[in-house]
Structure formats: C-alpha cells, structure tokens
Amino acid sequence: EDQVTQSPEALRLQEGESSSLNCSYTVSGLRGLFWYRQDPGKGPEFLFTLYSAGEEKEKERLKATLTKKESFLHITAPKPEDSATYLCAVPGGSYIPTFGRGTSLIVHP
Amino acid sequence: NAGVTQTPKFQVLKTGQSMTLQCAQDMNHNSMYWYRQDPGMGLRLIYYSASEGTTDKGEVPNGYNVSRLNKREFSLRLESAAPSQTSVYFCASSEEVWQGRNTIYFGEGSWLTVV
Numbered sequence: 001e002d003q004v005t006q007s008p009e010a011l012r013l014q015e016g017e018s019s020s021l022n023c024s025y026t027v028s029g030l031r032g033l034f035w036y037r038q039d040p041g042k043g044p045e046f047l048f049t050l051y052s053a054g055e056e057k058e059k060e061r062l063k064a065t066l067t068k069k070e071s072f073l074h075i076t077a078p079k080p081e082d083s084a085t086y087l088c089a090v091p092g093g094s095y096i097p098t099f100g101r102g103t104s105l106i107v108h109p
Numbered sequence: 110n111a112g113v114t115q116t117p118k119f120q121v122l123k124t125g126q127s128m129t130l131q132c133a134q135d136m137n138h139n140s141m142y143w144y145r146q147d148p149g150m151g152l153r154l155i156y157y158s159a160s161e162g163t164t165d166k167g168e169v170p171n172g173y174n175v176s177r178l179n180k181r182e183f184s185l186r187l188e189s190a191a192p193s194q195t196s197v198y199f200c201a202s203s204e205e206v207w208q209g210r211n212t213i214y215f216g217e218g219s220w221l222t223v224v
Contacts, residue, residue, distance in 0.1 A: 049187075101151040
C-alpha cells in the first residue's frame with residue numbers, strides 16, 4: 001500500500017531559525033513528489049514537483065530536495081509569513097497523488 | 110485568472126438533507142477530483158474524473174455521487190447527509206491524470222456542517 005508520512009506534525013520556530021520538514025514515502029515507481037502550502041481557510045497551493053533522486057528546487061526561503069525514500073523541505077531564515085501547513089503528495093499505482101497529513105509550521109516574530 | 114472555483118463556500122445541512130457542491134475550472138484540464146479534508150486525516154480522495162464522460166471512486170466514496178457535466182464542471186452530491194460528512198471539501202483539477210507529470214491545482218474549499 002502506498003504511504004506518505006510527514007514529520008514533524010507541528011513545528012514552532014523563531015523568525016530566522018532555519019529548519020527542515022520531512023516527507024517519507026513508500027510507493028512502487030516514483031512518478032514525482034509534490035509539495036504544497038496550505039494557509040488556514042484556503043486550498044492547498046502548489047509549490048514544487050521533484051521527479052528524481054538528487055533533484056532540488058528553490059523558491060524564496062524554501063528549498064525542496066529528494067532522495068530515493070524521502071524528501072526534505074528546508075526553510076532558511078523563516079519569516080512569520082511562512083507560517084502555514086505544508087503538505088507533500090506522491091502519486092501511487094493509480095497515478096493519483098496520495099497526501100501526507102502535513103506539517104503545521106508556526107514562525108514567531 | 111480564476112483557476113478552480115467551488116460553490117458554496119459554507120453550508121449547514123440537517124441530517125438526511127441533500128445538496129450538491131459545484132466545481133468549475135478554466136484551465137482546460139482533462140482531469141478533475143473531489144477531496145475531503147478532516148483534522149488528523151489529511152486529504153482523502155472521494156471521486157475523480159480522468160476525462161469528460163468518466164468517473165471513478167477514490168478512497169472514501171460512500172455516501173457521495175458525482176457528475177462530470179462537461180470538461181469544465183464536476184459536481185459532488187450528498188443524497189442523504191450524515192454528521193460524518195461534516196468536513197471541508199476541495200475540488201481540484203490537473204492536465205491529465207495518466208501523465209507522469211500530473212500537478213493538481215485546488216479550489217478554495219467548501220465548508221460543510223451536517224447537524
């Protein structure tokens with residue numbers, strides 16, 4: 001069974017304190033790994049897609065990396081506006097992404 | 110540049126009532142989806158439509174029906190609402206579900222409470 005596990009469930013940081021979120025997956029035949037950001041009361045907003053081990057993508061203070069079994073979302077010098085829930089998703093055998101439960105990030109000023 | 114539009118945004122239903130959530134996308138996508146999101150459960154797929162004229166069950170289809178009205182529109186119907194269907198519902202779309210590069214784009218959500 002395809003599974004996607006995110007850790008930690010919640011993360012509190014001080015402004016400027018860098019950290020990483022983890023997404024581990026067990027699927028047969030990786031067809032990409034997706035990262036989304038979700039603000040309270042909103043729908044998930046697409047951030048990145050990674051397709052092969054070793055691939056990296058960056059957007060402002062966010063950098064996503066991919067290995068054969070997991071992905072990391074690195075947040076460098078976060079600001080309060082980076083506070084959100086971050087979701088990762090991996091397409092399984094059906095080609096439709098299975099989502100993790102998310103990491104809720106709060107960045108304190 | 111609307112993307113995926115859902116209506117209504119908020120709805121309160123009594124147990125046993127029926128209702129339809131409407132969804133439309135303007136990105137010329139072939140595939141559309143309905144998810145529900147519950148605390149601690151993450152996003153779970155209810156139904157999807159790979160292309161116009163087709164629909165398939167997802168992980169949690171019981172109690173729901175869908176209609177792919179045309180390429181743009183995909184509706185979700187609750188025939189007899191139950192308190193367990195209290196949730197946030199998201200419609201989404203992508204270019205083509207069977208493609209390897211299948212980025213899904215979401216609407217803003219519909220908050221449904223069944224009392």
